[in-house]
Amino acid sequence: MSTLQNITPAAKRMSLFDRYLTVWVALCMGVGVLIGKLLPEPVAALRTVEISHINLPIAGLIWLMIYPMMLKVDFGSVLEVGRNPKGLLVTLFVNWLVKPFSMALLGWVFFRYLFLPIIGAEAADQYTAGVIILAAAPCTAMVFVWSYLTDGDPAYTLVQVAVNDLIMLAAFAPIVKYLVSGASGLEVPFDVLLWSVIVFIAIPLSAGVLTRKLLLGLKGRAWFEQAFLPRLHPVAISALLLTLVLIFAFQADNLTTRWLHVGLIAVPILIQVYFNAGLVYGLMRLFKVEYAVAAPGALIGASNFFELAVATAITLFGPESGAALATVVGVLVEVPVMLSVCSACNATRGWFPERRP
Template sequence: MSTVEDSSLPQVGSTGPNAEPKRLSLFDRYLTVWVALCMFEGVLIGKAMPGPVAALREMEISHINLPIAVLIWLMIFPMMLKVDFGSVLNVGKNPKGLLVTLFVNWLVKPFSMALLGWLFFKHLFVPWIGPEDADQYTAGVIILAAAPCTAMVFVWSYLTDGDPAYTLVQVAVNDLIMLAVFAPIVKYLVSGASGLEVPFDVLLYSVIVFIVIPLAAGVLTRRWLLQAKGRDWLEQEFLPRLHPVAISALLLTLVLIFAFQADNLTGRLLHVGLIAIPILIQVYFNSGLVYGLMKLFKVDYAIAAPGALIGASNFFELAVATAITLFGPESGAALATVVGVLVEVPVMLSVCSVCNRTRGWFAQSVHVSAGRA
């Protein structure tokens, strides 16, 4: 069973006696700090330059804000390049872990988040936030929960010694399912729990623009680069170069969102703290549920750990984009999804730490990969 040293970052058990502990990059390790700084900077810009900010806010086509759409594309496309959808063909080799993950991601997570949002925002917190914001925040956390994690889960899997090939299968299958069920889940849960009307055509635009197009572009570009340059060049040279682009786009998106929300946010720091509460409960509930089910069904640790992390984390880039498209960049729903970004890194690192400390609960074996196409 591995130990975790006192550090701001979890360390995983070594695969050999002299192996180095695994760490996030300096930038990723303090992503929450950069997010908080972007929030502060965005509010300052929104207050200091209301005219230019209003002009950027009004640059829309079919309810999609163009500056934010470009930035979110720059976030999502590098992630899609990492996913080898050919690995889905090997899913039948070891189905238990995948079935547990899919059960929690699609049959538990969105519905439990809808319940938590309804309970906290529409009942417990409504005296402090008011009914209008309660509806918006409920919608935002539902959108966040309906978008399972994609690329960041490769980082969490790495930190817990997860099976990389099986993690790839889990991510690929979740992305494919998301194409079909993300829109209807968001439509009916948001309408039911928050009472807000969700135009299905606008939601469909979001799926096409922020899932279908970057996914197709990523698949085609990955195939072309594999043929032209090979897998080693793609994964060891090209993708690492794109990572700073994706992170920079994320931070610029947050600056814009908080600039758009500057007037709303000035007196709403309490709201940010309240929004984080059901998100935190949902993360720990879902990760614990997946981990427990993996233990119950005797799944190896190398599959159980990343499964728990996939079940807990979110594809926050898609969630932010969808909330902005549906309700506007200055909306409470967009704010709720951004709070998800703010808590994502420290919370997921804590889940990684728990997995590393409890690996002795599970069977230990050589990675039983689903295989790579």
């Protein structure tokens, strides 16, 4: 890797979809609620189309979200981790030994105690479960955008994402099972949770790896990254937005009387984001990790794989549940909050060592 030069980096911009994702999510919330109120019978029919607790319309849309993201991950890059392990170890420590447990504590404190008189016991359990599911899934897709905006090392970001995805296959289900049961009191059927991991992680992950290998061999890396992947990005974003329309249509009755709940759910999520970002960033500085690794590591620790979280909450508790609502609130707040974390990283790059040759 070349050394950093003493020049001001060129301004970087997100795509139109990514930059205004919060706006699109808010619009989809409104459209979804409107559809749910005006067309209750068709919405009720869509809600019942499921196999093994998995809602098929939403499952299909979530597949269209997750599969393009998995195509970006190069698992061969995992072999390079031995060259600079400190950054990855810090990220894994926070993602798997701090983040889910601290979120369970925050959910328990805010929903089952501080906000309980406002939201009631049933909603408290559901919201606690939702934020735990959100925190147990480290970011996979949007972190590439955050890394780009902070001049992160793209190769090392791939390593961090790939290793987290592999750990998620084994760790996500038991963490969700035991934390949700302990913090919220809700029973989580392990077989249903395991099925959601297979459907929403293992299968699209395998399909992405196989497709990537095949197309790289046939067309080459330049065509794959510059022509093929950009075509799929609008598909993934469109699927996300349509999923949100369906979710909010399913929850229309609840949402018309519970707008305050959306703001309350956002409180522990915001605390969690800034806490984890600061913890990773501080540990990276303590261990003298270079900025190009520290910044994306902090962003991975702060953000969530909200597509998986939404799918899991729907599978476990239903598309009209409070748990599903809590995961969607994570989508709503993520973009503006993560942009603020990106700005903080860019402003403090001088705290870290320059890139080593």
